[in-house]
Amino acid sequence: MVKEPLGFVQDELANLQEQGLYNHIRTLEGPQGAWVTINSEKMLNFCSNNYLGLAADARIKAAAKIAIDEFGVGPGAVRTIAGTMTLHKELEDTLAAFKKVPAVLTLQSGFTANLAVIGALVGRNDTIYSDSLNHASIIDGCRLSRAEIKVYDHCDMDSLKARLEEPVSGRRLIITDGVFSMDGDLAPLPEIVELARRFGAMTMVDDAHGEGVLGSHGRGIVDHFDLHGQVDIEVGTLSKALGVVGGYVAGTKELIDYLAQRGRPFLFSSALTPADVAACTEAVRILAEDDSLVKKLWENGRYFKDAVQKLGFNIGRSQTPITPVMLGEAAQAAEFSVRLSNHQVFAQSIGFPTVPHGKARIRVMVSASHSREDLDYGIEAFRKVGKELGII
């Protein structure tokens, strides 16, 4: 008998369930915020990347509504064919000024920004040096480029140097996340820039989790390390701290001009909608004017980390407000998450393949919109569940 061709799907799903790796996606009955509504119940939200609470900000919603009235809802097609709107230009100029770079190109997401850049900069016969914990969108961008990929040990500059010393021909590109999203640690960017210079490599940093978090007013990791003008390519997202959706690339005018000619997701996928773009511009303006949300985020991060560490949890090596509560096997982390939800705390567990086997965790994302009472409520839930499961 011929086997059912799609039959493997059911087996794979069963496997995921068995290993505690199946993702149960929750449905929110309202906006993102410090609290969310799930199954008609209010839950403390510890899982969004909405770091600054801008996802439902009144000023940003108003900007999006005005843009819909003035520009409609759709971009028409890709920008190279249907044209680009003044709104997109305005966002790119506003972002470039904020990031202190000559130029910016926006894309549909951080994911497509990585695909656009990497494939345009390197190809067959070129070499990429990639941190072993880089984000999936970087990994896919590297694979699609067809360049040779040399993976170096996570944030290990001896390992990067050893890989750079291997003889190659063609162009060289070093790529790293700025903030590593699962652990909250930072790439040693000054050392990377130094090695890149020595070996004639381009440097690219993906600042998705540094945006709105690191540096003055949340300008990102390049500002944090005061490396303006020394990192060739910055990729960022508008979907995390900035609260909306979209991605971008920042760099020299020539680089941006080139990417608009050669970046495949730019050429073959439609632009962000007017509402998205106007919302993003407003979010960047808010950040440029006022750093109080960034300060609040860090204050909240420090408070939460201190408290759970004192309770006896292992919170890894985070240097940012991201707080990974390390729980070992995926099944244990999944059980912890379920029990937290019994206490009205929404904090998803993260297991393989997002993190290595045995390193499953609850990654807590506090935000600037959490009050002190909210954090205390969450900390108490972690204490109770930690005791129930004999972890603390």
Ligand SMILES: *Cc1c(COP(=O)(O)O)cnc(C)c1O
């Ligand atoms: C989240 C993330 C992305 C993807 O950004 P989107 O805008 O959601 O597509 C890319 N890179 C890194 C490092 C990320 O953390």
